Amino acid sequence: xxxxxxxxxxxxxxxxxxxxxxxxxxxxxxxxxxxxxxxxxxxxxxxxxxxxxxxxxxxxxxxxxxxxxxxxxxxxxxxxxxxxxxxxxxxxxxxxxxxxxxxxxxxxxxxxxxxxxxxxxxxxxxxxxxxxxxxxxxxxxxxxxxxxxxxxxxxxxxxxxxxxxxxxxxxxxxxxxxxxxxxxxxxxxxxxxxxxxxxxxxxxxxxxxxxxxxxxxxxxxxxxxxxxxxxxxxxxxxxxxxxxxxxxxxxxxxxxxxxxxxxxxxxxxxxxxxxxxxxxxxxxxxxxxxxxxxxxxxxxxx
Ligand code: C2E
Ligand code: CA
Ligand code: CA
Numbered sequence: 001x002x003x004x005x006x007x008x009x010x011x012x013x014x015x016x017x018x019x020x021x022x023x024x025x026x027x028x029x030x031x032x033x034x035x036x037x038x039x040x041x042x043x044x045x046x047x048x049x050x051x052x053x054x055x056x057x058x059x060x061x062x063x064x065x066x067x068x069x070x071x072x073x074x075x076x077x078x079x080x081x082x083x084x085x086x087x088x089x090x091x092x093x094x095x096x097x098x099x100x101x102x103x104x105x106x107x108x109x110x111x112x113x114x115x116x117x118x119x120x121x122x123x124x125x126x127x128x129x130x131x132x133x134x135x136x137x138x139x140x141x142x143x144x145x146x147x148x149x150x151x152x153x154x155x156x157x158x159x160x161x162x163x164x165x166x167x168x169x170x171x172x173x174x175x176x177x178x179x180x181x182x183x184x185x186x187x188x189x190x191x192x193x194x195x196x197x198x199x200x201x202x203x204x205x206x207x208x209x210x211x212x213x214x215x216x217x218x219x220x221x222x223x224x225x226x227x228x229x230x231x232x233x234x235x236x237x238x239x240x241x242x243x244x245x246x247x248x249x250x251x252x253x254x255x256x257x258x259x260x261x262x263x264x265x266x267x268x269x270x271x272x273x274x275x276x277x278x279x280x281x282x283x284x285x286x287x288x289x290x291x292x293x294x295x296x297x298x299x300x301x302x
Contacts, residue, residue, distance in 0.1 A: 087143030150184030173203030182214030233267020
C-alpha cells in the first residue's frame with residue numbers, strides 16, 4: 001500500500017483512472033490520510049461522495065487558471081497614522097462554471113496536497129503585479145499583498161520568479177508584500193528562514209499572517225526576517241466588547257513594537273474596534289468596516 005500511494009500521488013488529475021474503482025478508492029483514502037495527517041485510512045462509501053467532487057475539482061484547477069475562471073479580489077489596508085490606503089491585499093476567487101463561487105478555503109488546502117499550489121501562487125503574484133503596473137500607469141503606486149502557502153517557502157525558484165517579474169514590469173520590490181501564516185513559518189524553520197531571507201534581501205516586504213493562532217516563541221520571532229505582524233481576526237472581530245481580546249491585542253502590539261515590526265489588524269468590522277486599535281497604536285487596519293474584498297472595477301470605484 002505504501003508504494004501504491006506514492007505512485008498515485010504523482011498524478012493530480014483523476015480522470016486517467018476514474019474508470020478503475022480500486023485505484024480510485026485507494027486514491028480517495030490517500031487524500032484523507034494527507035488531509036488528516038494519519039498514515040492509514042480504510043476506504044468507506046461515506047468518504048466517497050465528498051472526495052470525488054473535490055478530487056475532480058482539483059483536476060479542473062489548472063484548466064481554470066488558463067480559462068480565466070480565477071480572479072483576484074482586492075481588500076484595502078488603511079494606515080491609521082496617515083489615513084491613506086497604501087496597500088491592498090489580493091485574495092483569490094474561483095468562479096466555477098458549474099458550482100459558482102468557490103472560496104479559497106475550499107481549494108487552497110487541496111491545491112497544497114496535490115502540488116498545484118505553486119502554479120496558483122505564481123498566477124496570483126503575476127496577476128497582482130500586472131495590476132499594480134496598470135495602477136502605476138494611472139498614477140497610483142499602490143502596494144499589493146499576496147498570500148503564499150507554507151509549501152511556497154520550500155520553492156527555491158520563487159524569489160527569482162518574483163524578481164524577474166518586478167524587473168520586467170519596472171516595479172519597486174518594496175511595494176510587494178508576501179503574507180505567510182504564522183504556522184507555515186514555524187513548521188520548517190530552516191528552509192522557511194532561507195526563503196524569507198532571500199526575499200527580504202531583494203526588498204520584498206514580509207508579513208506574518210494569522211498571528212496569534214500559532215505558537216511561535218519570542219526567540220523564533222526575533223530571528224524572522226519579517227516586517228509586519230498581522231493580528232488574526234479571531235482577536236479583532238469582537239474587540240470592542242471583549243476584554244480578553246483587548247488584552248491579547250495590546251500584548252501583540254507591544255511585542256511587535258519591541259521587535260521593530262509594523263502591525264495590521266484584520267477583521268475590523270466596526271468603528272469602535274477601529275478607534276480602539278488607533279488608541280492602542282496599531283499601524284494599519286483591514287476589514288469589512290472599511291471594505292470587503294472587491295473585484296477590480298468595484299475596488300477602483302471605492
Ligand atoms: P487570510 O489571508 O487570513 O484572509 C482574510 C480572510 O478574512 C479573507 O477571506 C477575507 O475575505 C476575510 N475577511 C476580511 N475582512 C473581514 C472582516 O472584517 N470580517 C470577516 N468575518 N472576515 C473578513 P477569504 O478571501 O475567503 O480567504 C480565506 C483564506 O484563503 C485567506 O485567509 C488566505 O489564507 C487564503 N487565500 C486567499 N487567497 C489566497 C492566495 O492567492 N493564495 C494562497 N495561498 N492563499 C490564499
Ligand atoms: Ca492574508
Ligand atoms: Ca487571517
